[in-house]
């Protein structure tokens with residue numbers, strides 16, 4: 316495997332599981348130096364425990380990652396929670412939790428990373444995580460969809476605010492085989508729904524990671540403010 320990311324310093328949140336884990340592993344395979352952040356413990360030489368909703372913890376974790384790596388070129392924020400929540404059965408606390416992790420967590424990770432990038436007088440790339448559901452909508456998922464639509468909106472705002480030095484994009488996966496989706500344990504009709512796209516299957520975490528590496532690499536240097544759908548064609552712009 317080529318080591319074409321050898322000089323890249325990458326911070327990834329949500330790196331203990333699923334897409335974040337696959338992305339961290341793929342960056343390392345291609346030669347990047349990676350700091351892994353998560354709420355959950357991670358057995359990696361360079362990892363930091365952080366709750367992305369906590370302003371102080373995020374500032375400390377990003378500063379520690381910056382010190383350890385000697386700078387940050389790319390920040391990937393995958394940390395998120397999912398909520399199946401029919402409106403009439405969803406409490407404010409449940410809705411707030413999703414918005415807090417997915418929206419405020421993204422806000423804090425981006426803000427602290429951009430501060431660090433600017434303090435070093437360098438540019439960089441911010442890669443956030445939306446979802447195909449932000450575009451499609453789905454019954455019983457309003458809080459999650461709202462949080463991910465909010466991420467897509469922030470991408471467009473920050474791309475305008477921080478260009479040309481800092482490029483801001485998002486990946487919007489379709490259903491992907493991770494603990495969040497829990498595909499194995501779905502009833503058959505849900506499985507059918509999740510795999511009903513032109514490619515006839517759900518995605519694998521490494522397939523989403525490849526899109527992140529594209530956005531992190533030199534091939535995307537004229538791309539900012541975009542939300543890249545990686546969803547087997549389930550949602551089309």
Ligand SMILES: NC(=O)c1ccc[n+]([C@@H]2O[C@H](COP(=O)([O-])OP(=O)(O)OC[C@H]3O[C@@H](n4cnc5c(N)ncnc54)[C@H](O)[C@@H]3O)[C@@H](O)[C@H]2O)c1
Nearest residue numbers: 329331332333334354366367394395444446490491493495
């Ligand atoms: N899996 C899918 O089908 C799918 C589809 C569309 C979008 N996405 C998005 O892709 C991203 C990755 O999802 P995944 O499927 O890998 O999920 P996952 O549940 O496997 O991993 C999410 C990670 O985020 C961490 N996390 C949660 N709350 C946190 C907090 N407060 N602070 C720090 N870390 C926290 C968890 O510990 C976990 O390691 C998410 O943004 C998700 O919304 C996933």
